[in-house]
Amino acid sequence: MNQSITQTERHFTASASLAAIGVKLRQVDLFGPIRKTVRIAQKTVKHTPIDKMYDAFISMLAGAHGLVEINTRLRSDSALQAAFGRSRCAEQSVVQQTLDACTPENVSQMEQALDSIYRQHSQGYQHDYMAQWQMLDVDMSGLPCGPKATFESLGYFAKQRNRRGRQLGRVLATHYGEVVVDRLFDGKTQLAKALHPLMEAAEQTLALDERKRQRTLVRLDAGGGSVDDVNWLLSRDYQVHCKDYSSSRDHLVEIVLNQGALLARRLLFSLRQLLAPMHVAINLGKT
Helix, strand or coil, X not given: CCCCCCCCCCCCCCCHHHHHHHHHHHHHCCCHHHHHHCCCCCCCCCCCHHHHHHHHHHHHHCCCCCHHHXXXXXXXXXXXXXXXXXXXXXXXXXXXXXXXXXXXXXXXXXXXXXXXXXXXHCCCCCCCCCCCCEEEEEEEEEXXXXXXXXXXXXXXXXXXXXXXXXXXXXXXXXXXXXXXXXXXXXXXXXXXXXXXXHHHHHXXXXXXXXXXXXXXXXXXCHHHCCHHHHHHHHHCCCEEEECCCCCCCCCCXXXXXXXXXXXXXXCHHHHHHHHHHHCEXXXXXXX
């Protein structure tokens, strides 16, 4: 008799390394704050709304580019489901219905939950401000999308003229390679308009009080380098490193340095002499 009658629980997966990560995420209960905080008004038949969001999360880790790939990347892989603590997987259309049922309140709840997860597990939140400067990079990335997507509009997208899409704004903790916050904007929004909400969100996530802000360096590209933007950051006690935002090189460019920068005060006269031929003025900000 060549046929085995012994039952086995052994499963096989092509995503063995991801399965190992899934075991670790279960141990630290990464999704715990989301289960406790996010409340989606949708009835449960086979899967809770949070279970379906969890399936979407696993699929993204597995490389899915859209929810339609849940069926091929996760639902057909029982071993990967088990590694993440799932006994079965929701069908992709059901997951889409759950996301469609989310409200702006649910988005705020998710942001609160993600703040909690970041504070529990990140290096950026544990940064020692007395030993080293915290460095935050703020930038925007264009995300082309279809005409039915939320926030879609005509906008600037590198090497793609007349394209519709959205803009993703991010604040990065540079020393640790971590995304502190990210926010989605319409396709026309550039850094000059998104800087304030991004930095305010980062302050909340990192719990940046006055003492921590004085030991934080914010880096921007030219899109956020206007005089108003720089002065706003300086008024919040940040140190600033940015490119100038100017439509004409013939205009006088003013760089305002934080009063607390002792080195800047020492070098103020030398900097003025050096940059005067380039129409750049160096001044100290108001205390």
